[in-house]
Amino acid sequence: MNPIFLIGYMGSGKSTLGRALSSATGLQLIDLDHYIEARFRMSITDIFARHGEAEFRRLERAMLSEVSHFENVIVACGGGTPCHFDNMELMNSRGTTVMLDASVGRLFERLKVGRRKRPLIASLTDAELLSHITAALQSRLPFYSKAQHTFPADRLDDAEQIAESVQAFITRFITES
Ligand code: S3P
Numbered sequence: 348m349n350p351i352f353l354i355g356y357m358g359s360g361k362s363t364l365g366r367a368l369s370s371a372t373g374l375q376l377i378d379l380d381h382y383i384e385a386r387f388r389m390s391i392t393d394i395f396a397r398h399g400e401a402e403f404r405r406l407e408r409a410m411l412s413e414v415s416h417f418e419n420v421i422v423a424c425g426g427g428t429p430c431h432f433d434n435m436e437l438m439n440s441r442g443t444t445v446m447l448d449a450s451v452g453r454l455f456e457r458l459k460v461g462r463r464k465r466p467l468i469a470s471l472t473d474a475e476l477l478s479h480i481t482a483a484l485q486s487r488l489p490f491y492s493k494a495q496h497t498f499p500a501d502r503l504d505d506a507e508q509i510a511e512s513v514q515a516f517i518t519r520f521i522t523e524s
Pocket of ligand 1: 355356357358361362380391424425426427428464465466467
């Protein structure tokens with residue numbers, strides 16, 4: 348099976364759903380941020396701080412290109428992965444792309460507690476975070492909407508919701524492929 352790429356904004360549940368799908372199906376999860384961190388032995392925060400975003404995007408593209416050749420994997424991308432170079436075209440040509448679609452309200456709630464490891468939002472106040480999410484979604488939508496499929500991602504916040512989402516995802520994208 349060619350890779351399934353999970354894309355979507357920070358906090359849309361790519362890693363959460365990816366982990367649950369991996370344990371339900373036995374497909375290997377590749378979390379692109381973790382893959383980059385392991386390869387360069389540096390946290391995403393340190394890569395941004397020491398080398399800048401442009402260098403991070405270059406590394407991200409190189410690692411995306413590498414993993415896109417793997418078989419039987421789910422790739423949880425970073426929120427910005429689709430928006431640089433021709434990364435969407437690359438993913439669409441190598442596998443199945445699924446955009447996780449979460450509302451601004453859910454993203455805000457999740458990122459309020461999960462912003463520290465994310466350099467682009469780490470220093471924002473709550474009010475700034477909310478307007479940042481709204482603006483970033485607007486500007487990223489043209490890239491995200493190149494995904495072949497959209498999957499609802501508001502309900503990924505407890506074990507029961509995750510289990511239901513996993514079943515729905517498997518039925519739509521894995522059983523039939
Ligand atoms: C980013 C999202 C992050 C990570 C980096 C940049 C973005 O991944 O790749 O901090 O530009 O949206 P997550 O979406 O997994 O948080």
